[in-house]
Amino acid sequence: MYKETNIRSIVKGISWRVVATTTTVFIIYFFFGRLDLAIAAGLIETVLKVGLYWAHERIWQKLRWGKKKIEPFNLWFTGLPLSGKTTIADKVYEELQKLQIPLERIDSKDIRELIPDIGYTREDRNRHMKRIAHLIKTLQNNSVSTVASFVSPYRESRKAVREMVKNNIVVYLKADIETCKKRDYKGVYEKALSGKLKNFSGVNDVYEEPQHAELVIDTDKTGVDEAVQMIVTYVKKRYVK
Amino acid sequence: MYKETNIRSIVKGISWRVVATTTTVFIIYFFFGRLDLAIAAGLIETVLKVGLYWAHERIWQKLRWGKKKIEPFNLWFTGLPLSGKTTIADKVYEELQKLQIPLERIDSKDIRELIPDIGYTREDRNRHMKRIAHLIKTLQNNSVSTVASFVSPYRESRKAVREMVKNNIVVYLKADIETCKKRDYKGVYEKALSGKLKNFSGVNDVYEEPQHAELVIDTDKTGVDEAVQMIVTYVKKRYVK
Numbered sequence: 001m002y003k004e005t006n007i008r009s010i011v012k013g014i015s016w017r018v019v020a021t022t023t024t025v026f027i028i029y030f031f032f033g034r035l036d037l038a039i040a041a042g043l044i045e046t047v048l049k050v051g052l053y054w055a056h057e058r059i060w061q062k063l064r065w066g067k068k069k070i071e072p073f074n075l076w077f078t079g080l081p082l083s084g085k086t087t088i089a090d091k092v093y094e095e096l097q098k099l100q101i102p103l104e105r106i107d108s109k110d111i112r113e114l115i116p117d118i119g120y121t122r123e124d125r126n127r128h129m130k131r132i133a134h135l136i137k138t139l140q141n142n143s144v145s146t147v148a149s150f151v152s153p154y155r156e157s158r159k160a161v162r163e164m165v166k167n168n169i170v171v172y173l174k175a176d177i178e179t180c181k182k183r184d185y186k187g188v189y190e191k192a193l194s195g196k197l198k199n200f201s202g203v204n205d206v207y208e209e210p211q212h213a214e215l216v217i218d219t220d221k222t223g224v225d226e227a228v229q230m231i232v233t234y235v236k237k238r239y240v241k
Numbered sequence: 242m243y244k245e246t247n248i249r250s251i252v253k254g255i256s257w258r259v260v261a262t263t264t265t266v267f268i269i270y271f272f273f274g275r276l277d278l279a280i281a282a283g284l285i286e287t288v289l290k291v292g293l294y295w296a297h298e299r300i301w302q303k304l305r306w307g308k309k310k311i312e313p314f315n316l317w318f319t320g321l322p323l324s325g326k327t328t329i330a331d332k333v334y335e336e337l338q339k340l341q342i343p344l345e346r347i348d349s350k351d352i353r354e355l356i357p358d359i360g361y362t363r364e365d366r367n368r369h370m371k372r373i374a375h376l377i378k379t380l381q382n383n384s385v386s387t388v389a390s391f392v393s394p395y396r397e398s399r400k401a402v403r404e405m406v407k408n409n410i411v412v413y414l415k416a417d418i419e420t421c422k423k424r425d426y427k428g429v430y431e432k433a434l435s436g437k438l439k440n441f442s443g444v445n446d447v448y449e450e451p452q453h454a455e456l457v458i459d460t461d462k463t464g465v466d467e468a469v470q471m472i473v474t475y476v477k478k479r480y481v482k
Contacts, residue, residue: 015301023293044268053257065249066248130355142343
């Protein structure tokens with residue numbers, strides 16, 4: 001949130017004065033045909049009104065009327081590990097930031113780095129999702145929109161998020177598991193397939209496909225930039241007017 | 242966060258015009274002594290400048306310059322169960338809201354109701370505090386200040402909070418344990434003393450007194466309203482100018 005500084009109000013006062021006095025001088029000249037007097041009147045007007053305009057600005061600063069509360073949304077990226085969630089969500093976040101709306105990026109990785117012992121069982125994940133939903137809801141209370149990316153493999157936890165937050169936009173990044181395995185630059189599929197990683201969505205734990213996603217993007221057929229464009233357009237049309 | 246609506250800019254335009262044109266009419270009258278022409282010029286000025294002022298407002302809407310980011314703070318209430326944390330924090334929150342700063346209230350009870358299986362062991366509590374610190378930090382990223390109240394009995398978890406958030410103000414509500422036991426309207430001390438509640442701070446688990454609290458309030462000697470006044474004054478002096 002931003003607050004107008006006094007200096008901003010003063011500079012606005014001066015910038016307006018240039019526009020306004022020029023107009024006044026022309027009006028007076030038009031009526032009386034005396035440019036010298038028109039300019040003299042303009043000068044007096046300038047001195048008086050810079051101060052008056054500043055006072056007028058500061059009074060309006062105190063009034064809340066006519067300020068519209070921004071309606072926050074939550075973009076929720078779900079999909080198999082390595083389906084492209086973080087990559088696409090990062091780019092979408094970058095694009096949406098240009099709109100100068102209050103916006104926060106929440107990624108699974110960052111939170112798991114901070115609190116490493118969250119766990120990966122169904123129970124652990126559901127509890128984790130509820131906490132994330134609480135975080136998003138608290139941000140929304142303060143008009144902050146969010147771009148969140150989590151594997152979030154279970155229907156029940158995605159449902160819990162939907163119930164707690166408003167303007168929820170689920171983006172399902174559909175990817176063939178064979179493609180994800182090939183993309184495996186983190187080596188996580190390999191570990192899961194060899195049994196070193198347990199509860200790994202898509203290998204030794206389920207990934208329950210969303211049935212009510214607002215956007216389904218087939219990442220085998222859609223490029224990253226195209227996907228970003230689709231998502232940004234969707235958000236702009238509905239939530240950023 | 243708020244956004245200026247178009248109608249606000251229009252009404253501001255009209256309100257300014259009344260002030261400005263009256264001034265212009267007086268100036269022209271002073272120079273030329275012709276009230277009829279002064280009023281005619283004033284009328285033309287009015288029509289022209291309401292539009293110009295509106296355009297000027299909308300251009301400034303797009304400029305970020307001179308808007309000051311609000312510096313967020315975190316009020317952190319700690320103390321034994323029933324030392325008065327929720328009561329005092331609620332009232333402080335109410336008072337600070339009047340200052341029209343973006344502000345969020347976070348209470349232990351609300352979060353434990355939402356996610357009941359957080360646990361009360363040292364490990365559970367430390368993890369919980371780290372999550373709360375993350376929540377506060379994320380809010381602070383968006384200029385939102387916080388009023389948080391948690392028993393938070395361990396030094397290490399209060400330290401973790403201090404390291405993660407900025408402008409941290411620890412308020413230690415010091416209360417004699419005997420007073421807290423007497424106030425026991427929730428019956429929690431009774432349960433803890435009979436062994437039905439485990440890991441209860443002050444009974445069968447430690448409460449480590451803060452050594453670096455910004456404010457220490459002895460609730461045995463200080464009334465609620467006085468405590469609220471002290472805290473609000475502290476915050477206003479340092480963070481809300």
